[in-house]
Amino acid sequence: MRPAPFAAVVLCAALGLSHAGHTQGDAPKLAFPMACEIGRSCEIQHYVDRDPGPGLLDYRCGHRTEPQHDGVDIRLLDMVAQRAGVDVLAAVPGRVVAVRDGVPDISIRAPNAPSIAGRMCGNRVAIGFGRGWILDYCHLAQGSLKVKVGDLVTTGQPLARVGLSGDTEFPHLHFSVRHDNLVVDPFAPAVLTGCGTQGAPLWTPAAASLMAYKRGVVLNAGFSSAMVDDAAIENRAISAVDPAAPILVAYARLIGLEQGDVIAIAIEGPDGKAIATGTLPPLASNRDQVPAQLAHKRPPQGWARGVYTGVLQVRRAGTVALAHRWQITL
Incomplete structure (x- = not known):
């Protein structure tokens, strides 16, 4: 038997791809952003790419990422789960600063997939919570957004559902963190690039325990x-x-x-x-x-x-x- 080929996924970069290291005391503590259970109903597919060049490097010195990937991809196990509906949750309290809806849920590999030019993130919610911090939630299900610009949200509040909109071919949430418009890796926020020992993550202890790194x-x-x-x-x-x-x-x-x-x-x-x-x-x-x-x-x-x-x-x-x-x- 020989494994069938699987096309590489080129995922969204809604803003710039410069990386920032952070040790500020105002850094957030992020709750897990989906109503699913890692290992049972969802899994992490990709991490932030920490290689400044053409290579691939995640925070644990593995290669579970994509070129210039600026966030964390948490995928559902299949499209049946996506159609049943899985909520995307606010990871911190804050204010909705941007939304987009109307992008259809369809794989970029589908023969009739529409153009996603300018909409690679698909349907989107962005949450700001002060001092230049922004969380972006991408590839949300069309018509599922539960918030609008200006709304205040609390940790754990449903924002939308996981979808297949934008530049993706499997149902997942692309979750990215930025500070002053620069990418921050929530698993290793203290340094710009490289891997290994990176200090404390931005995740709460409960979220971090859910997302223990897996090499396969x-x-x-x-x-x-x-x-x-x-x-x-x-x-x-x-x-x-x-x-x-x-x-x-x-x-x-x-x-x-x-x-x-x-x-x-x-x-x-x-x-x-x-x-x-x-x-x-x-x-x-x-x-x-x-x-x-x-x-x-x-x-x-x-x-x-x-x-x-x-x-x-x-x-x-x-x-x-x-x-x-x-x-x-x-």
Whole structure:
């Protein structure tokens, strides 16, 4: 098996891309800005790019970012979750200083996607809270804005819903922090560039604990009676497992993997023994998103009744960097 290509996402930069380091006592403490749970209903896809040149560098010296990326991307697991509605929340109390609505929720990869010139941030809310600090919330769902310019908001107040508007191809919130119109990395605000030990983040302790850094994530996993693609996962249009079908497929979608990572996937039968195994070639580059799936033919006598388990490991530099298991009963 070989992972399908995944187009790089070029995300918004609503204002300038100069970075600022901050140690001021007036710096905010930011609450988590979405009504979701990291690890269960959302995940961080990208961080601020801290490399001043053409390279990619996040605050932990990884590469989970995009060129000149000026914020934090918190993504939903699929489009079904987006259509159901997930609130974007005020991270601090402040005043609404800018809004935009009317940009349709459509992937930039869609054949009929409209021009986003001048609207790369999509539908937007900006919150000011004094002394030059601005929070920007981008890619909001069309028609979901709950505030207008001049409104005062409190921490945790819903502002809008997560959308797919502007320059994006997956449902997420692009959350950026600026001070005096310069980008600030909320995970490492004290210095301009580089990575490693960066001092205290701008997040509250509760928010920081939710967003512990991960060097790779299993975003989706399951079983099907047919091979799956990205569109099927996004829309949860996965074939239900039919015991009479000719194959059983274990599938997963991963994000934030690194060059050289090796993905191994297996299906274990009810007795706990592997009935099928597969390994992808080492990744040739850092990857935003990687699909993995493994099919096994139905035996002539049919599937033994019981619990079947999908087992996935990401091996990095000779050790297991990521492991995930999921089950189905036949």
